[in-house]
Amino acid sequence: MFPFKLPPQILRLVLVALAIVGSYFVARSFLTPPTFGQYGWYRGDALQLIASREPVFAGKQSCDECHSDIIHKLEKDAHKTLSCEGCHGVSREHGNNPNILPVKSTGNYCIRCHEANLARPAWLKQIVVKDHYGPKCIECHVPHQPTKTP
Amino acid sequence: MGSAFAGLLTASAARTAKAAVQNVFASTSAPKGYDPTKHKWLMCIDDNKCIGCGLCAETCKKENGVPEGPYFRTWIERYIIPKPKPGSGQTRGEAIVDSPNGGIPKDGAPAFPEPTLPKDQIEHAFFVPKLCNLCENPPCVQVCPVGATFRAPDGAVLIDPKYCIGCAFCVQACPYGARFLNPVTKTAEKCTLCYHRITRGLKPACVEICPAEARIFGDLNNLHADDPIQKFYEKNRVQVLKPHLGTEPRVLYAALDKEVR
Amino acid sequence: MINEATNLVAEALPQVQGYVYPNEANFHPVWSCLIVIYPYITGLVAGAFIMASLVRVFNVKALAPVYRLSMLTALAFLLCATLPLLCHLGHPERCYEIMMTPHLTSPMAIFGFVYAWYLMAVLLLELWFDFRQDFVKWSKTTPGLQGLIYRLLTLGVTDVSEKSVRLDMKMEWILSIVGIPSAFLLHGYVGFIFGSIKANPWWGNVLMPIMFILSAIVSGIALCVFNYIVLTWLRRKTVDMRCLDTMAMFLFYALVVDAVIEGLDVLHRGYAAEEGFAVLQTMIREKLFYTLNVGQVGVGTLLPLVLLGLLQLFRTRVPEATRRVMIFLSGAMILLGVLMMRWNVVMGGQFFSKSFRGVMSYKMEFSGQEGWLLGAVILCLPPIILTVLVKLFLSESDQLRPCEHPQPHVSKA
Numbered sequence: 001m002f003p004f005k006l007p008p009q010i011l012r013l014v015l016v017a018l019a020i021v022g023s024y025f026v027a028r029s030f031l032t033p034p035t036f037g038q039y040g041w042y043r044g045d046a047l048q049l050i051a052s053r054e055p056v057f058a059g060k061q062s063c064d065e066c067h068s069d070i071i072h073k074l075e076k077d078a079h080k081t082l083s084c085e086g087c088h089g090v091s092r093e094h095g096n097n098p099n100i101l102p103v104k105s106t107g108n109y110c111i112r113c114h115e116a117n118l119a120r121p122a123w124l125k126q127i128v129v130k131d132h133y134g135p136k137c138i139e140c141h142v143p144h145q146p147t148k149t150p
Numbered sequence: 151m152g153s154a155f156a157g158l159l160t161a162s163a164a165r166t167a168k169a170a171v172q173n174v175f176a177s178t179s180a181p182k183g184y185d186p187t188k189h190k191w192l193m194c195i196d197d198n199k200c201i202g203c204g205l206c207a208e209t210c211k212k213e214n215g216v217p218e219g220p221y222f223r224t225w226i227e228r229y230i231i232p233k234p235k236p237g238s239g240q241t242r243g244e245a246i247v248d249s250p251n252g253g254i255p256k257d258g259a260p261a262f263p264e265p266t267l268p269k270d271q272i273e274h275a276f277f278v279p280k281l282c283n284l285c286e287n288p289p290c291v292q293v294c295p296v297g298a299t300f301r302a303p304d305g306a307v308l309i310d311p312k313y314c315i316g317c318a319f320c321v322q323a324c325p326y327g328a329r330f331l332n333p334v335t336k337t338a339e340k341c342t343l344c345y346h347r348i349t350r351g352l353k354p355a356c357v358e359i360c361p362a363e364a365r366i367f368g369d370l371n372n373l374h375a376d377d378p379i380q381k382f383y384e385k386n387r388v389q390v391l392k393p394h395l396g397t398e399p400r401v402l403y404a405a406l407d408k409e410v411r
Numbered sequence: 412m413i414n415e416a417t418n419l420v421a422e423a424l425p426q427v428q429g430y431v432y433p434n435e436a437n438f439h440p441v442w443s444c445l446i447v448i449y450p451y452i453t454g455l456v457a458g459a460f461i462m463a464s465l466v467r468v469f470n471v472k473a474l475a476p477v478y479r480l481s482m483l484t485a486l487a488f489l490l491c492a493t494l495p496l497l498c499h500l501g502h503p504e505r506c507y508e509i510m511m512t513p514h515l516t517s518p519m520a521i522f523g524f525v526y527a528w529y530l531m532a533v534l535l536l537e538l539w540f541d542f543r544q545d546f547v548k549w550s551k552t553t554p555g556l557q558g559l560i561y562r563l564l565t566l567g568v569t570d571v572s573e574k575s576v577r578l579d580m581k582m583e584w585i586l587s588i589v590g591i592p593s594a595f596l597l598h599g600y601v602g603f604i605f606g607s608i609k610a611n612p613w614w615g616n617v618l619m620p621i622m623f624i625l626s627a628i629v630s631g632i633a634l635c636v637f638n639y640i641v642l643t644w645l646r647r648k649t650v651d652m653r654c655l656d657t658m659a660m661f662l663f664y665a666l667v668v669d670a671v672i673e674g675l676d677v678l679h680r681g682y683a684a685e686e687g688f689a690v691l692q693t694m695i696r697e698k699l700f701y702t703l704n705v706g707q708v709g710v711g712t713l714l715p716l717v718l719l720g721l722l723q724l725f726r727t728r729v730p731e732a733t734r735r736v737m738i739f740l741s742g743a744m745i746l747l748g749v750l751m752m753r754w755n756v757v758m759g760g761q762f763f764s765k766s767f768r769g770v771m772s773y774k775m776e777f778s779g780q781e782g783w784l785l786g787a788v789i790l791c792l793p794p795i796i797l798t799v800l801v802k803l804f805l806s807e808s809d810q811l812r813p814c815e816h817p818q819p820h821v822s823k824a
Contacts, residue, residue: 007570007575007578008568008570008575009540009543009566009568009570009575009578009579010578010582012566012567012568013536013539013566016566017531020531024510027507027510027511028510028511031507031508031511032511032512033313033512036297036512039186039187039300039302039303040297040300040301040303041297041300041512041514042297042298042299042300042310042313043297043310043312043313046300046308046310046312046313047186047302047308047345049310049311049312050308050309050310050311050342050345050346051184051345051346051349051350052346053214053345053346054346055213055344055346055347055350055352055355056212056213056355057209057212057213057355057358057359059352059353059358060358079361081360081361081362081363082361083358083359083360083361085209085358085359086205086209086359086361090212108258111260112203112204112205112255112260113201113203113361115260117202117260117262117264118230118264118265118269118272118275119202119228119229119230119262119275119276119277120201120202120277121198121199121200121201121276124201124362219438220424220433220434220435220436220437220438221434222433222434225432225433227430245768246430247429247430247766247768248430249430249432249433251433252433280432289608289609289610292516292517293516293517293518293519293607293608294514294517295508295509295513295514295517295519295520295523296505296508296509296512296513296514296520297512297514298508313505313508314501314502314505315500315501315502315503315505315506315508315509316500316501316502317496317499317500317501317519318441318442318499318501319517319519319604321434321441322441322442322608322610322611322614322760322761323608323610324610324765325609325610325765326432326765327431327432327433327434327435327764327765327766328434329434330434330437331437331441331501335501336501336502337501337502394686395609395610411766411767
């Protein structure tokens with residue numbers, strides 16, 4: 001059968017090696033995930049898995065469905081770039097069920113952006129809170145229309 | 151005949167076993183109709199506009215369920231460039247950088263406290279938002295031993311949470327400090343560009359929430375004439391972080407200071 | 412719950428000087444004790460094997476008494492080489508993925524194959540060919556379980572004719588020759604795991620694999636010296652001074668080359684003084700002062716260099732007992748110094764921020780996944796395995812000497 005006869009110890013080792021390599025390939029066919037290599041060296045399914053998370057923040061468009069009057073006002077003034085959920089908190093549940101009210105916004109949210117800080121760009125209106133009048137921002141300012149007074 | 155039947159039987163048993171093993175990897179429902187090959191996402195950061203409110207970092211943690219503590223998918227850095235000491239011959243002083251709690255305010259106190267340096271000794275100061283740089287040649291993907299982190303066809307660099315072994319090699323390889331090991335899941339984690347949002351046609355949470363429009367997000371494959379991305383390109387000289395490493399980031403910054411890295 | 416957790420960990424957060432990326436100010440470095448031990452163990456394997464190859468390939472007859480001991484040392488340590496890696500994983504149960512879907516651009520994935528190749532195709536094979544005729548002999552004379560183990564190890568081949576033994580010798584010689592580059596590859600790859608990280612100036616360095624290989628050779632020879640002296644002491648045998656002196660000589664030469672290359676690396680870094688050099692200076696002067704300057708350079712390199720160098724010069728004038736003590740001390744110091752070197756490389760790369768603006772001080776934990784305790788346990792395993800291997804395969808009557816082999820390649824030359 002063979003042109004020459006393999007010495008017994010070599011033959012034994014060849015058999016052992018074949019068994020190891022063979023079991024490697026069998027294990028590989030079992031344990032490689034099905035969509036591995038669909039787009040590249042990774043599971044194609046992973047894209048779906050990562051995308052399947054439910055969004056938490058609803059986005060301004062969702063608010064627009066019921067509160068277009070406020071958003072309309074907002075759009076005309078300096079706060080037009082603000083997102084509703086920045087001040088009112090995550091409002092997904094409120095969107096699904098209007099009875100669950102979003103977080104009541106407080107003056108802390110104003111200070112978050114408008115407290116004076118050296119690193120803030122000059123175009124942003126800034127105040128030093130302890131030198132600034134008033135216990136409540138909304139006594140003098142309208143958050144949805146910051147250039148107007150109440 | 152008998153042996154052929156036995157062969158068939160073992161073959162079908164093997165198939166069942168294989169299906170059972172591979173079922174472990176089957177994934178749940180995801181938004182339909184999204185084709186990753188039809189998009190090319192990128193993010194532009196207009197750092198001149200950043201006001202350092204920390205909403206992006208805070209929102210990101212909520213949106214993605216990032217654990218409390220030193221784990222950030224995005225964060226804000228503050229750079230303070232002092233004036234040079236008189237007679238020192240320097241152009242400017244040594245930059246002071248901080249990012250307390252990633253720029254998220256804690257307990258109602260401002261995130262970035264007043265600098266200890268007196269105002270008249272400061273040349274200028276500014277904020278820089280940071281996130282995964284969406285490299286075209288991502289060093290993190292290169293070193294992943296199992297193919298658990300990858301660059302998707304749409305340009306997002308993602309991690310397969312079911313496949314990551316948690317060796318942290320990618321955390322070491324990222325030049326931007328954008329990765330961390332999630333202490334709960336024990337896998338590597340990073341910005342996904344809010345992949346679950348962009349596949350549904352929403353913007354990433356940080357972009358959605360930014361009150362200053364400092365973050366601009368877009369799709370290079372579907373640009374229209376008045377796209378904010380297009381305007382950003384026209385208006386600014388764009389830069390990337392650590393360009394000498396050859397990572398070719400897809401997060402572009404407008405005119406950065408040399409101290410930012 | 413979350414509050415509790417944050418309070419708990421708030422105490423363990425590292426002290427930070429300057430600015431570090433927020434993700435870097437973590438409770439413990441992502442790679443810790445276990446990753447220090449991993450290159451240490453792998454290096455000892457590669458070094459011990461190269462030590463053994465001196466006998467087989469370079470025909471250094473004086474070292475014949477330690478040939479089998481160093482091969483078994485390499486095996487004992489190699490069996491534990493992947494343990495620290497495995498234990499540090501976040502998901503050890505997924506480790507099979509490294510072999511199933513190896514990402515070919517990752518040094519860590521390739522390591523799995525290099526390791527398998529080295530263990531199966533080099534070390535075990537060479538040991539098998541070397542021990543085969545003994546297995547056959549012992550399986551006939553030893554009763555009980557031990558005899559069964561020997562019988563299994565013969566793999567059912569009982570042919571010990573002269574022709575067949577000559578073939579064994581030939582195979583061993585071939586395997587040794589294949590083994591040297593394989594050992595270099597094994598440990599060079601470990602160096603490459605660190606050397607390939609361009610984000611980190613402490614690691615990203617073309618010299619890294621070479622430094623790892625050289626320090627591996629040094630530590631491997633030192634380990635063989637250590638084991639040989641300990642074993643002869645335990646068995647109340649006399650040390651073969653010719654063998655020990657030859658080992659000391661090779662240890663000295665290897666240490667010289669290693670010290671020069673590591674010095675060259677420091678010189679190059681200082682001269683190029685690239686981005687991040689300032690923070691590296693802080694590392695050397697402050698954070699790593701004791702482990703680097705005192706441990707690695709002083710105790711691990713200079714002292715042994717002086718001791719071994721003196722021995723090279725005045726060998727004949729130093730009495731045997733003193734020589735033994737000097738060589739033993741040098742070996743032990745080198746073993747400690749190389750462990751420090753691994754610490755300096757692995758931990759040094761994580762004590763500073765990749766923003767190059769700050770450094771972190773961690774409190775190393777005692778228990779836990781990345782703690783001292785587990786590291787110490789893993790480090791104790793190879794000596795235990797080695798003890799078993801020596802009990803099984805190095806009988807006292809063997810006098811730590813391999814069977815007299817004909818040298819097939821010499822006759823051809």
